[in-house]
Amino acid sequence: MARNTYVFGVGGTGARIIRSLTMLLASGIKLNDTNKIIPIIIDVDAKNADTSRTLKALEAYKLIRATGYGNQELKDGFFNTDLNTLNSIMPENDVKIKLEDSFQLHFDNLETTFLKYLDPKEELAGDINMDLLEALYDNTPLDHANFQNTELNLRLDMGFKGNPNIGCVVFNTLGNTKEFRFVLNNISKGDRIFIISSIFGGTGSSGFPQLVRLLLENEKLQSNLFGALTVMPYFNVTDKKMSAINSDRFTSKTEAALTYYSKSLKGKLNSLYQLWDKPLKQYENKEGGEEQKNNAHIIEFLGATAVIDFINKPDQSFKSKDRPDYLDFGIKKDDQLVDSSFFFDNTRNKIIQPLTLFTYAMKVYLEKIPQYKDEAFYKNLNLSKDLNNSTFYQNLTSFFKDHYKSWLKEMIDNERKFQPFNVDDDLNGLVRARPIEVKKILGVTRDPGINDSLLKTKLGKDEDTLKKTITNNEERFLKLLFQIATECFTKLESLPSMV
């Protein structure tokens, strides 16, 4: 029976890995026995740029999928997975609960300092409990030179800035949010739960164990399969005296959190995926908000593959929660630049190949199709009007250009570099380390590889065939993109491999 998988992304790293997951699912990666994937982003930093762009990518995906395929259950093709909001599993006749149609779970009353959150009526002044709070948390006033150390005066809607001791208090109230109560009531017997967090920050490291605890407090969920990904340090931030975030403390915080997890999470998870990398890149020290926009990183991409791995495993392959699986990810060779050839066959076939198809589709969609205005398929699909005016195509363009292409380029600009594709090359040179050779005999081109003639012919013939069975233009267009990408991959023959 098809099941739903609830994927919780806690904190900035959680959101960034869900961003990578969105790209992988858009590429058409196959999921076994899956009805819906419901990503739930939990980030108290209301304006975090990383979270905002993840939400935008998810919204675009959802609209493209809904317009292209409606409620169809699909097995392949781009955007085939039903990636949806909690609202989508709301029973139609349930009028008691009103949920926002959002991928983000919202906490109440965080638009204040930690102290006011604990003591909203300011009743603790002079009380012994205030002394206890001041013993536990730094109370440097905001107008003091060392205000960056403050904990009690930290504004919560800016995130926990690397303070899990604050995060765990706030996460205690997670169970009171209507979205969380709705999740608890609606997770069915076979559904799976996956939690993504980082271990070296504030929100993720504190939210993860609290979330597991709150979910498992519900007896109904004891038998559901639980997986988690915890990401250990993979980047540093620049030294900044006035910042609450200091990467020198990442390792000690990781150790402390791991020690805590080893006790508090014992017997609660079926699979724990862990990822880390030598921190090579030093990001600019931004404490959160609109300025925190870190480039996508290969670790986040690999984190997303952990979610796919968990979703695709058959039920019988999981051990009991007393004997969880601990899973790492390795590549064939340690290098500063990673491409498709660095992965083992399972990842190459199940993850990189669909990504390659999607990248071909992106190039064809953004660079070639607008040039084919006179072709019959272009006119049949009404692209002259819809390409610029319809919401579907606007979102598809945005997804390819602003989300997917940016995501690929960010990973190229990061360290370690992940560059499976030469994004700015032509279609014949797109796949790094495996260009499609243009074959010539006596100066005459015998096989031009992927050229306009091949693309126009394939697009025209396939559109003509698809039109006989698919009347919805948007669905036909998505299938057409998939077929043209498959044709390009046929020309490539295979992905590069390491000799």
Add this chain to the structure above:
Amino acid sequence: MFTFLYEILCGKNNDPIYASQIFPFVGLFTLIFAILFAIIFYMILGRWKPIWDKLSHWIMTLILLITVAIPFAIIQAKSATQAETTNAYIVKFSMANALFAFFYFVIFSLLIKKASIFAKRTPF
């Protein structure tokens, strides 16, 4: 039928061979040429590759058909009547044949363009 059509445009010719042989023969073959040109344009090239499928190609195909239809009419008329020069009636007849070739091609284009892949939307 062809005799009727040509006589509408060219008027009746005193030589009965026009009505009995030239008009039916030229009319029939012009019709066949138009069908062949449309089949080649829409069904053969139009389904093979997008190389000869645009409006400009369609206009060139039509011009080619007309340039076949005009001398075909002239040659057939001169040959059947054994005229040594091209008289005014033959010129008028060849122009009428060009006009019919144009109409036939337009009609066949509209009828069979749906069967094409790349020229489905040609000429409009």
